[in-house]
Amino acid sequence: MRGQFITFEGGEGAGKTTQAELLAKSLNNAGIETLLTREPGGTFGAEAIRDLVLSGTSDRWSGLTELLLMYAARLDHVEKLIRPALERGVWVISDRFADSSMAYQGYARRLGKEQVEDVHKAVLKDFAPDLTILFDLDPIMAMKRVETRGDEISRFDAESMDFHNTLRKAFANIAADNPERIVTVDADKPIEAVNTQILAAIIQKYPDLSGRLAVNDS
Secondary structure, eight states: OOOOOOOOOOTTTSSSHHHHHHHHHHHHTTTTOOOOOOOSSSHHHHHHHHHHHHSSSSSSSSSHHHHHHHHHEEEHHHHIIIIIHHHTEEEEEOOOOOOOOOIIIIIIOOOOHHHHHHHHHHHHHHOOOSSSEEEOHHHHHHHHHHHHHHOOOOTTSSOOOOHHHHHHHHHHHHHHHHHTTTEEOOSSSSSSHHHHHHHHHHHHHGGGGGOOOOOOOO
């Protein structure tokens, strides 16, 4: 049977990486082989593009150049990692996917919804996640997390608060447009509480997993 493709979306500093690891642990403990990956990245070529996209000054690339770079990385990611894993029956959890392009380049870079959709159709046709978990967090709190986590600040981290507020609104709009696929969780909660929200969303989507998934210790 084909595996399931689950994506985590949201602004910077929302805690997606930690929660992706916890969900993968729960699924593996339930006997479901699970692969963790990220965007941009996941393959050798896509990781090279990641370095180009995330480093440098905030104005290094235009919005359209960013979008095309993201989709070059995404195509390599899907062709070489995600699709083959799904065909083997592996469940794939990706920290970001196409919704990020819509939010970051479509909304925040003002390319518009139609242009991003056109690029997606040209590159990936109708390929999309089975379930998306959206992490909603006040951008002020998110930036405080970014500042304290000790990682290198990316081009997107360094954007203005207006940019991050636009991202939050963009993701909310995307979720409203895709209620059958996207579940929003309150990311301004302790790690275990967010994990509980995510597992509830998984069980609602996949009722057969009820009783098989356990909340992980943070």
